[in-house]
Amino acid sequence: MPSFVNEILQRPLQVACIQIASGPDKAANIAQVRKKVLQAAAGGVSLIVLPECFNSPYSTARFREYAEPLSSCPDSTEAPTFAALQKMAQEAGVFLIGGSIPERDQAGKIYNTCAVYSPEGKLLASHRKMHLFDIDIPGGMSFRESDTLSPGNKITIVDLDGFGKIGIGICYDLRFAELSMIAAREGAFGLIFPSAFNTTTGPLHWELLGRSRAVDNQVYSILCSQSRAPPPAYPSWGYSMISDPMGRIVAGAKESDDIIYATLEPDVIRESRQAIPISSQRRYDVYPDIGAFPIV
Numbered sequence: 273m274p275s276f277v278n279e280i281l282q283r284p285l286q287v288a289c290i291q292i293a294s295g296p297d298k299a300a301n302i303a304q305v306r307k308k309v310l311q312a313a314a315g316g317v318s319l320i321v322l323p324e325c326f327n328s329p330y331s332t333a334r335f336r337e338y339a340e341p342l343s344s345c346p347d348s349t350e351a352p353t354f355a356a357l358q359k360m361a362q363e364a365g366v367f368l369i370g371g372s373i374p375e376r377d378q379a380g381k382i383y384n385t386c387a388v389y390s391p392e393g394k395l396l397a398s399h400r401k402m403h404l405f406d407i408d409i410p411g412g413m414s415f416r417e418s419d420t421l422s423p424g425n426k427i428t429i430v431d432l433d434g435f436g437k438i439g440i441g442i443c444y445d446l447r448f449a450e451l452s453m454i455a456a457r458e459g460a461f462g463l464i465f466p467s468a469f470n471t472t473t474g475p476l477h478w479e480l481l482g483r484s485r486a487v488d489n490q491v492y493s494i495l496c497s498q499s500r501a502p503p504p505a506y507p508s509w510g511y512s513m514i515s516d517p518m519g520r521i522v523a524g525a526k527e528s529d530d531i532i533y534a535t536l537e538p539d540v541i542r543e544s545r546q547a548i549p550i551s552s553q554r555r556y557d558v559y560p561d562i563g564a565f566p567i568v
């Protein structure tokens with residue numbers, strides 16, 4: 273009977289999520305993030321997470337203007353945000369989950385992309401938001417990322433050397449349980465979601481989804497949001513949170529700018545899986561084994 277890949281977090285991992293609001297000034301957005309990354313790193317963390325679309329307003333009409341080619345050159349003038357992230361990771365000496373920014377490919381398509389860096393400043397992976405945020409709630413939030421964005425087509429799992437693997441999704445990807453399940457079944461100890469939920473869906477679904485993804489998969493879930501900005505900006509929900517494999521919120525923010533910290537513990541993962549052994553209790557004789565999806 274298939275079960276979890278027998279890998280978990282190799283040692284305790286100190287994590288920080290930086291909750292900030294981006295504005296129209298790209299250079300100011302980058303400078304704000306750099307200051308906070310260095311502040312969080314001074315607290316001794318090994319992994320720092322940034323929110324979705326931190327270098328631009330969260331607006332389909334603006335993404336193209338702020339888009340950059342994905343570059344791994346620290347001196348790139350075409351890609352100042354990616355270059356700055358690379359240098360920040362190195363300067364801070366941390367794994368950096370670079371939130372997301374609009375990425376432009378050679379054909380001119382735009383993606384909502386998260387770049388991940390090692391403490392040496394090496395680009396380890398990039399994830400393009402797979403599920404585009406197209407919703408229309410009467411009297412509430414309407415948004416159509418597909419007006420200007422293209423979707424990514426791959427599940428992203430990153431090996432953090434010395435700790436283990438994480439799965440990456442961006443915001444709306446959180447709603448699709450398959451992505452999380454596949455990453456966890458591939459051995460991820462944590463699921464990380466740079467995000468910007470909103471004041472319509474946030475109060476209903478944000479905590480519910482974050483805790484559910486953690487409990488479903490017996491992993492940590494790490495949700496890093498933009499903070500709330502006044503109108504006419506997109507109304508980000510805030511409430512960045514880290515849930516443990518039992519669904520306990522081990523760190524949480526409110527609406528405003530903040531940095532939250534938590535230590536992820538291998539024993540907590542191990543104990544939750546021993547106490548509630550769902551991985552060996554699945555009924556693949558009755559339903560298909562979704563988690564066995566091959567990652568290319």
Ligand SMILES: NC(=O)CC(=O)C(=O)O
Nearest residue numbers: 405443444468469470473
């Ligand atoms: N902004 C998003 O991608 C998702 C979101 O706000 C929601 O799912 O609700």
